[in-house]
Amino acid sequence: MPLSRSLTLPLLTLALVGLLAMVLSVGVGSVALSPVQVGAALLGEGSNLHQTLVLELRLPRTLAAFATGGLLAVAGALMQVLLRNPLADPYVLGLSGGAAVGALLAMLAGLGGVIVSGSAFAGALLATLMVFGLAHGTGSWTPSRLLLTGVVVAAGWGAVITLILAISPTQRLPGMLYWLMGDVSYARTPWPALILLVLACLLVLPLGRSLNVLARGPMQAAALGVSVRPLEWLIYVLASLLTAAAVTTAGSIGFVGLVVPHMLRLMLGNDQRLILPACALAGGTLLVLADTLARVVIAPEQLPVGVITALLGVPTFLYLLYRSR
Amino acid sequence: MNPLQVRQLVIDIPGRASGQALDFTVEPGQIWGVLGPNGAGKTTLLHTLAGLRAPRSGDILLGAESLAGLKRRTVSRQLGLVFQDRQDGFPATVMETALIGRHPWLSPWQMEGGEDLAMAEKALAVMDVSHLADRLVNTLSGGERQRVAIATVLTQNPGTWLLDEPTNHLDLHHQVAVMNLLKQQASEGRAVFMCLHDLNLAARWCDHLLLLYPSGDACWGPAGRMLVPSALESLYGQRLITTELDGAPVFVPVRS
Amino acid sequence: MPGSGECDITMLRRLQTLAATLVVGLVTAPLVHAGVCATDATGREVCLDQPATRIAALSPGATELVWAAGAGEQVVAVVSFSDYPPGATEVTSVGSHTRLDLEKLLSLEPDLVIGWVTGNPPEQLETLWELGLPVFSIEPRNFEAVSTTIEQLATLAGTEEAGFAEAERFRQGIAELTSEYRDAEPVSVFYQVWDEPLMTVNDDHLIGKMVTLCGGVNVFGDLDRLVPRISAEAVIAADPEAILAGGMGEENRQWLTRWESFPGLTASKRGNLFFIPPSLVQRPTPRMLEGSRLFCDKLDIARTRSEDR
Numbered sequence: 001m002p003l004s005r006s007l008t009l010p011l012l013t014l015a016l017v018g019l020l021a022m023v024l025s026v027g028v029g030s031v032a033l034s035p036v037q038v039g040a041a042l043l044g045e046g047s048n049l050h051q052t053l054v055l056e057l058r059l060p061r062t063l064a065a066f067a068t069g070g071l072l073a074v075a076g077a078l079m080q081v082l083l084r085n086p087l088a089d090p091y092v093l094g095l096s097g098g099a100a101v102g103a104l105l106a107m108l109a110g111l112g113g114v115i116v117s118g119s120a121f122a123g124a125l126l127a128t129l130m131v132f133g134l135a136h137g138t139g140s141w142t143p144s145r146l147l148l149t150g151v152v153v154a155a156g157w158g159a160v161i162t163l164i165l166a167i168s169p170t171q172r173l174p175g176m177l178y179w180l181m182g183d184v185s186y187a188r189t190p191w192p193a194l195i196l197l198v199l200a201c202l203l204v205l206p207l208g209r210s211l212n213v214l215a216r217g218p219m220q221a222a223a224l225g226v227s228v229r230p231l232e233w234l235i236y237v238l239a240s241l242l243t244a245a246a247v248t249t250a251g252s253i254g255f256v257g258l259v260v261p262h263m264l265r266l267m268l269g270n271d272q273r274l275i276l277p278a279c280a281l282a283g284g285t286l287l288v289l290a291d292t293l294a295r296v297v298i299a300p301e302q303l304p305v306g307v308i309t310a311l312l313g314v315p316t317f318l319y320l321l322y323r324s325r
Numbered sequence: 326m327n328p329l330q331v332r333q334l335v336i337d338i339p340g341r342a343s344g345q346a347l348d349f350t351v352e353p354g355q356i357w358g359v360l361g362p363n364g365a366g367k368t369t370l371l372h373t374l375a376g377l378r379a380p381r382s383g384d385i386l387l388g389a390e391s392l393a394g395l396k397r398r399t400v401s402r403q404l405g406l407v408f409q410d411r412q413d414g415f416p417a418t419v420m421e422t423a424l425i426g427r428h429p430w431l432s433p434w435q436m437e438g439g440e441d442l443a444m445a446e447k448a449l450a451v452m453d454v455s456h457l458a459d460r461l462v463n464t465l466s467g468g469e470r471q472r473v474a475i476a477t478v479l480t481q482n483p484g485t486w487l488l489d490e491p492t493n494h495l496d497l498h499h500q501v502a503v504m505n506l507l508k509q510q511a512s513e514g515r516a517v518f519m520c521l522h523d524l525n526l527a528a529r530w531c532d533h534l535l536l537l538y539p540s541g542d543a544c545w546g547p548a549g550r551m552l553v554p555s556a557l558e559s560l561y562g563q564r565l566i567t568t569e570l571d572g573a574p575v576f577v578p579v580r581s
Numbered sequence: 582m583p584g585s586g587e588c589d590i591t592m593l594r595r596l597q598t599l600a601a602t603l604v605v606g607l608v609t610a611p612l613v614h615a616g617v618c619a620t621d622a623t624g625r626e627v628c629l630d631q632p633a634t635r636i637a638a639l640s641p642g643a644t645e646l647v648w649a650a651g652a653g654e655q656v657v658a659v660v661s662f663s664d665y666p667p668g669a670t671e672v673t674s675v676g677s678h679t680r681l682d683l684e685k686l687l688s689l690e691p692d693l694v695i696g697w698v699t700g701n702p703p704e705q706l707e708t709l710w711e712l713g714l715p716v717f718s719i720e721p722r723n724f725e726a727v728s729t730t731i732e733q734l735a736t737l738a739g740t741e742e743a744g745f746a747e748a749e750r751f752r753q754g755i756a757e758l759t760s761e762y763r764d765a766e767p768v769s770v771f772y773q774v775w776d777e778p779l780m781t782v783n784d785d786h787l788i789g790k791m792v793t794l795c796g797g798v799n800v801f802g803d804l805d806r807l808v809p810r811i812s813a814e815a816v817i818a819a820d821p822e823a824i825l826a827g828g829m830g831e832e833n834r835q836w837l838t839r840w841e842s843f844p845g846l847t848a849s850k851r852g853n854l855f856f857i858p859p860s861l862v863q864r865p866t867p868r869m870l871e872g873s874r875l876f877c878d879k880l881d882i883a884r885t886r887s888e889d890r
Binding site for chain 3: 056112175183295301303
């Protein structure tokens with residue numbers, strides 16, 4: 001089975017790199033701990049302080065970063081297949097804008113916790129429906145039309161966000177701004193995002209070959225036995241859900257959904273059965289590393305991780321774009 | 326295999342009168358050619374027969390069942406379609422492209438196995454593109470891409486072939502190779518239904534013809550009865566000189 | 582390095598607490614708090630078994646208030662821009678108030694954390710709670726709250742004597758100004774918080790209350806938002822008699838120069854463009870008393886100029 005072997009090696013490599021990144025992230029912080037101390041804390045030994053630092057602060061944050069990065073990269077890869085455009089991602093299409101508006105409205109109403117998350121998901125879904133509905137319009141549905149609609153709707157969300165910020169009472173502003181900034185340090189628990197990431201991977205794996213066919217265009221896909229419209233809806237709803245989960249875990253973080261799938265496609269080809277799990281691993285790894293940098297680069301001052309992803313992502317992306325053809 | 330039956334079919338071209346409803350059956354072993362000027366609706370007809378577009382009225386049956394009621398997966402095991410134009414948003418190799426022909430035959434969790442690979446390799450060999458197997462499709466010439474597209478349907482191995490201008494971009498040798506391949510497919514009990522620009526290729530290889538007029542009118546039947554110079558002249562709006570060579574009629578446009 | 586005398590006091594207090602706990606525990610029912618308690622601005626009751634000895638102040642304002650409460654020596658962690666009193670700059674920083682380095686904070690092993698309701702990320706404060714650290718969140722919105730916050734901090738830090746005295750000094754100072762200016766002639770005032778974009782405060786803001794205290798009438802006092810964004814046109818239309826402005830730095834009148842180019846403006850015509858050092862007014866701390874006195878002096882100047890005319 002040469003194909004399954006060609007899937008296993010890259011995924012194992014990426015998993016190993018991801019694991020190393022997590023070890024690094026748990027081992028590094030503004031308090032210097034030796035690898036022995038970190039190991040002891042992980043085993044539930046050593047001083048109380050060390051255990052708290054490693055088990056209560058570093059580990060959950062590392063897992064949250066991994067889950068968020070993975071969710072964003074998978075969501076981005078799905079949107080790119082859907083639109084057959086490597087420049088599509090949840091941010092470009094206004095999904096995260098819709099999620100942000102949903103969350104900010106909930107915060108404006110003085111609500112918190114789960115309601116903000118639910119409201120963000122509702123916002124992402126609404127953005128989905130709007131973009132799909134408007135792009136469909138009276139004529140035919142084309143990727144470029146969808147992308148253009150997404151870009152315009154995203155700009156609209158941007159304006160709504162500014163409006164909400166402008167009319168919000170001053171005491172609510174800081175909370176909202178943190179939220180828009182994108183920062184893993186606000187993540188309370190990694191588990192919902194992590195579980196969703198695993199479920200999403202299990203769900204899309206059997207769809208992988210259908211997505212490969214869909215990537216060649218809806219007509220070709222239909223001719224090869226794919227029920228195109230239901231599959232497209234499934235992808236879009238799933239991408240919305242993943243985006244909303246990522247955004248509610250750590251705020252708006254850009255470029256992961258764009259850069260990670262693109263880099264992986266350049267290196268590994270375009271088999272979604274490989275690319276999607278690889279995106280989960282590589283996206284998670286990237287955000288873990290970026291967040292480690294954000295924590296230590298000018299400690300004790302902490303940077304928002306979105307700044308790091310943008311500073312790493314933009315030049316990488318431009319370089320890849322410049323080099324390819 | 327199940328014959329493709331067309332019953333009182335009117336294809337849906339916005340802004341055009343319904344014209345003549347189509348009513349024929351593509352039997353195993355037959356090679357059908359669709360002739361008509363630009364804009365007559367040849368591609369629309371082909372997509373409608375493949376179930377990718379809804380007809381304005383009428384029905385298409387695959388065996389006893391209506392095409393619209395069948396699952397896409399079931400349809401795609403019986404009908405293969407070679408598109409005229411292909412979009413490639415993402416790079417893919419020639420081998421990967423041929424392999425997707427196996428999609429209808431594999432379950433969601435199944436990976437392509439050695440047998441599937443062997444079928445794809447054989448299809449690439451038949452289409453004379455084996456040496457390009459690892460190349461990216463978007464780096465190929467038009468003719469090479471056309472041959473890869475046909476190799477994909479060969480891998481798909483449907484009972485009925487639908488082809489939109491299969492000889493586009495092909496040099497003379499490969500045009501003949503493709504027509505011979507289709508003839509061989511028909512002789513093995515499959516059916517072939519294709520749109521063609523080249524009147525002479527149609528005259529040489531097709532046993533049934535469908536003439537499609539821009540007005541929506543149409544006529545069809547065995548090739549011998551359809552290749553009437555006056556009918557063809559009115560179809561294309563072009564005067565023709567007719568002769569016979571190697572046992573088949575040859576049509577040459579009049580220099581005006 | 583705390584002096585040895587203070588160490589002894591702390592030790593003594595600990596022993597007292599321990600003894601009290603033992604006696605109470607032996608004699609009466611369990612679950613009686615022998616320590617100190619205070620209710621913070623979020624309504625949460627924070628109880629300590631014994632007064633805090635290692636305090637983390639998570640905003641520049643909190644740092645000033647802890648110092649005002651007499652517990653400056655107990656502060657082990659501050660955040661960026663904690664520049665007052667001078668001793669605060671010597672204390673270890675744990676990041677900015679918007680983004681705390683929790684790891685650094687925990688490693689300093691504080692036994693009391695002073696949070697800022699609208700300044701610190703609620704998620705991070707919540708995390709500290711879950712890690713078992715008592716978080717006392719503050720948000721003084723009026724003069725009396727400044728005093729009571731100081732008293733609460735003093736209670737939690739076991740420095741009641743110094744803290745309650747300072748709280749009372751502030752309370753008295755404000756009360757004196759209140760009675761002095763109760764019947765003062767009203768002066769219409771525009772207070773400029775920021776230049777680009779142009780921002781002011783309403784009457785609910787502490788700075789707005791300082792204006793009112795001195796007999797000023799904030800021309801934008803009725804606006805809904807605490808810190809409204811306004812246009813220069815609105816300022817010209819309101820035509821205040823005096824314009825007070827802070828600035829980017831301590832001795833920077835730059836923001837006032839834009840108003841000099843509108844000679845039709847009453848405040849400009851009379852030369853009532855006053856610079857107020859922002860450090861005296863921007864934090865809800867006892868320094869506001871000094872700031873308030875400055876405000877009142879400037880408005881007094883404005884009153885004389887209106888009589889001159």
